[in-house]
Amino acid sequence: MAGITFKIKGEKKVILCDEKIHGYLRKREGDNVKYGILLNLDPYGYCEFKSSQIQKLTLLCDDLIEKYNDEFSWEHNRVRKFCTKFKTFCLEALEKKKHIVGSGD
Numbered sequence: 001m002a003g004i005t006f007k008i009k010g011e012k013k014v015i016l017c018d019e020k021i022h023g024y025l026r027k028r029e030g031d032n033v034k035y036g037i038l039l040n041l042d043p044y045g046y047c048e049f050k051s052s053q054i055q056k057l058t059l060l061c062d063d064l065i066e067k068y069n070d071e072f073s074w075e076h077n078r079v080r081k082f083c084t085k086f087k088t089f090c091l092e093a094l095e096k097k098k099h100i101v102g103s104g105d
Helices: 019-029 033-039 051-067 074-096
Strands: 003-008 014-018 046-049 100-104
Touching: 003 019, 003 074, 014 019, 014 074, 019 033, 019 074, 033 051, 046 051, 051 074, 074 100
Parallel strands: none
Antiparallel strands: 003 014, 003 100, 046 100
């Protein structure tokens, strides 16, 4: 499945933000600067997040989980699931003092 694959640098564990979820969030939240760190990623490029950025991503996940918790559509459910998993992933990277790298598929 195409999308952006995130990996804790130096480890094998990965998480995918599939293109449907990324596209849905870009359409709904594209004008919201607050979500830019996640939504403005190049789906064909490479990025690396350091600890301060990972902390922002964790807070962003909390915000999106809360924001998309009121409606039980397929898209909202997928946003909540991705954000819950991605938040755990970010917290693991912070605990291990490692960066997260993202690459488009």
